[in-house]
Amino acid sequence: DAKTTQPPSMDCAEGRAANLPCNHSTISGNEYVYWYRQIHSQGPQYIIHGLKNNETNEMASLIITEDRKSSTLILPHATLRDTAVYYCIVRAFYRDDKIIFGKGTRLHILP
Amino acid sequence: DSGVTQTPKHLITATGQRVTLRCSPRSGDLSVYWYQQSLDQGLQFLIHYYNGEERAKGNILERFSAQQFPDLHSELNLSSLELGDSALYFCASSVGVGSRAFFGQGTRLTVV
Numbered sequence: 707d708a709k710t711t712q713p714p715s716m717d718c719a720e721g722r723a724a725n726l727p728c729n730h731s732t733i734s735g736n737e738y739v740y741w742y743r744q745i746h747s748q749g750p751q752y753i754i755h756g757l758k759n760n761e762t763n764e765m766a767s768l769i770i771t772e773d774r775k776s777s778t779l780i781l782p783h784a785t786l787r788d789t790a791v792y793y794c795i796v797r798a799f800y801r802d803d804k805i806i807f808g809k810g811t812r813l814h815i816l817p
Numbered sequence: 818d819s820g821v822t823q824t825p826k827h828l829i830t831a832t833g834q835r836v837t838l839r840c841s842p843r844s845g846d847l848s849v850y851w852y853q854q855s856l857d858q859g860l861q862f863l864i865h866y867y868n869g870e871e872r873a874k875g876n877i878l879e880r881f882s883a884q885q886f887p888d889l890h891s892e893l894n895l896s897s898l899e900l901g902d903s904a905l906y907f908c909a910s911s912v913g914v915g916s917r918a919f920f921g922q923g924t925r926l927t928v929v
Contacts, residue, residue, distance in 0.1 A: 740917065749819065749907050749920035750860065799915045803873030805850060807860040 709733070710794045715812040724781040726811050728794030731775040736798045739770060741779045743790040744810075750793065753779065789815045820844070821910050823921035831929055835896040838924045842889055842910030848872075849891040850911075850918060851883055855904040866891055867914055898928045 711729040718724040730739060740755040754761055754768045756777075761768045767780040781788055793810040820843035830836055842849050851863040862875035866885035877883075880898075885891040895902060905925050909918040 744860075747854075747905060747923070749821075749922045750909075751819070752917050752919060755917060797915050803865050803867075803914060804862050804875060805909070805918055806862060807852075809859055 709796045709806075710808055712792070712794055712808065712811045714809065715814065717814045717816055718781075718784045719816050720786060721783055724784040724788065724813060724815070726779040726781075726792050726794075726813065727776065728779070729776045730794070730796050733774050733796050734798065737796045738799055739768065739774075739777050740795045740797055741766070741768065742793045742795065742807075743788075744793070745787075745790040750807075753792075784813075784815045786815050786817060789813060819919040819921065821908060821919050821921035823906075823908055823924050825924060826922070827925050827927075829927045829929060830898060832898055832900060834898050834928075835894065836898065836926065838893040838895070838906050838908075838926070840891045840893070840908035840910075840921060842891070842908075843919055846910035846912050846919075847889065848911045848914060848916075848918070849885055849889070850909040851877075851891070851893050852907040852909070853904050854907065854923075855901075858904075860907070863893070872914065895926070900928050902926065903928045 741753040742750040744750045756768045770777045791810040822841040824839045847868045850865045853861045863877040865873040883893045905923045907923045909920040911918040
């Protein structure tokens, strides 16, 4: 079973920041938080991952709470092409043999 | 482009038949994962190979089997196909176990 909880769907206006929450209250000390997205039947796309510090790359920012029990993925300026299902996954680096996807959050970007 | 190549992109076959799906991982990646995604369903983990050895199995049917070859490409064999096996099949690769994975664009299998 997935170790994370995400809202099933969210809306965001085009050009605004999309903030996608994820709860992972049972996360272990050696587990990273990964985010992927799947755009309409394409292969899932890696977005970002982090352990405890906030991370930023060209696609998004990841904010992890100090107790590491939840995180937020931020798409700073959402476009219509960001409409997708977003998955939050916790995995232990160099240990977990499986990547278990939950149901994710279906993000709708509204024009 | 993730660097993971899956062939064929589309496959239509009849019930009872056998098919082979192929996955070429990114250069240098030792891990290959296989997933099944039925229509409007989630991504179901099937199996994981690391450097030729099976590392983990998920909800993979006995009619399905996989292997990873010395050149690190992998094949997923589906036999005695049923209508319910129609789905997207994705493979992913990563450098090691637990590191970030990159997915191919999938093979769409239609069983008629």
